[in-house]
Amino acid sequence: MLNIKLFLDDVRPVPAGYYLVTNYDQFVSFLKEHGLPIFISFDHDLGEAKTGYDCAKYLVEYCLDHVKTLPDYKVHSQNPVGKENIEKLLENFNNRRR
Numbered sequence: 001m002l003n004i005k006l007f008l009d010d011v012r013p014v015p016a017g018y019y020l021v022t023n024y025d026q027f028v029s030f031l032k033e034h035g036l037p038i039f040i041s042f043d044h045d046l047g048e049a050k051t052g053y054d055c056a057k058y059l060v061e062y063c064l065d066h067v068k069t070l071p072d073y074k075v076h077s078q079n080p081v082g083k084e085n086i087e088k089l090l091e092n093f094n095n096r097r098r
Contacts, residue, residue, distance in 0.1 A: 001036045001071060008052055009043040009076070024050030024058070031062050040073045044082025052077060056086045060093045070094060 007018035008027055014020040019037070021027045023046050030037075040059070044052040052075070063070055070090060077083040 001038050002034055004034070004037040005039040005041070006030065006037040007041050008046075008055055009041075010046045010048075012043070012076075015041075022046065023048055024054050027055040028058055031059070036062075036068055036071050038071055040071055042073060042075045042077060042086050044075070044077035044079040044086060051082065053082060053085050053089065056089050060089065063093070 005018045006027075007014045007020050008022075009020070010022040018041065019030075021030055042052045042056060046052060059070065062068070070093060073090060075083045075086045077086070
């Protein structure tokens with residue numbers, strides 16, 4: 001894993017020490033080019049057709065394909081349903097891997 005913290009959001013300012021990606025395509029490109037970061041902070045609503053949930057699904061597939069564990073993460077989204085969906089997806093993946 002890379003010693004990089006990834007911040008997925010299209011509106012909020014990036015916190016100090018994070019690398020910013022603002023949409024699904026940037027998220028996918030980052031993983032393809034650099035591999036897994038040590039931490040990901042997810043937003044759900046990204047102002048386009050693909051959401052943070054789509055990014056989380058891609059992350060799960062990436063980990064399955066590369067036989068990797070999920071990096072540490074949090075979901076900072078203000079969308080309660082979107083936040084719960086991302087958290088449940090990632091929690092379920094972690095629980096099945098144990």
